[in-house]
Structure formats: structure tokens, C-alpha cells
Amino acid sequence: MGSFLIQAAAAVALGEPNIILTRYFNDRIRIMIHRNVRPRLAHLAGFLHWDGDPYW
Numbered sequence: 001m002g003s004f005l006i007q008a009a010a011a012v013a014l015g016e017p018n019i020i021l022t023r024y025f026n027d028r029i030r031i032m033i034h035r036n037v038r039p040r041l042a043h044l045a046g047f048l049h050w051d052g053d054p055y056w
Helices: 004-014 037-044
Strands: none
Touching: none
């Protein structure tokens, strides 16, 4: 994340302009693209299905 071009691409992809404005990012920073559990599991393990009402 140290490069301005990488920060700009991440800001556009995530829709977060603060990525460009902050100075906290350096070469060791990683961004988690799939932050929500359901889309992340759908991406990693497409064979899993969520129960609509687990308490039924």
C-alpha cells in the first residue's frame, strides 16, 4: 500500500477516499477485500449454503 497508484486503486475499488488521504498505510499494510462473512464464505466455499432461519 506504499505506492500512490496502489492506494488510489484501492480507494476507487472500495469507494473510500480516506485511503488516499491517510498516512497510516505503508508497504506492510494489507486490506481485507471480502470483509463481510457471507460474501467471503461464498467466495471461498461456494458449496456452503446458509440456512434462512437457523432457529426454526
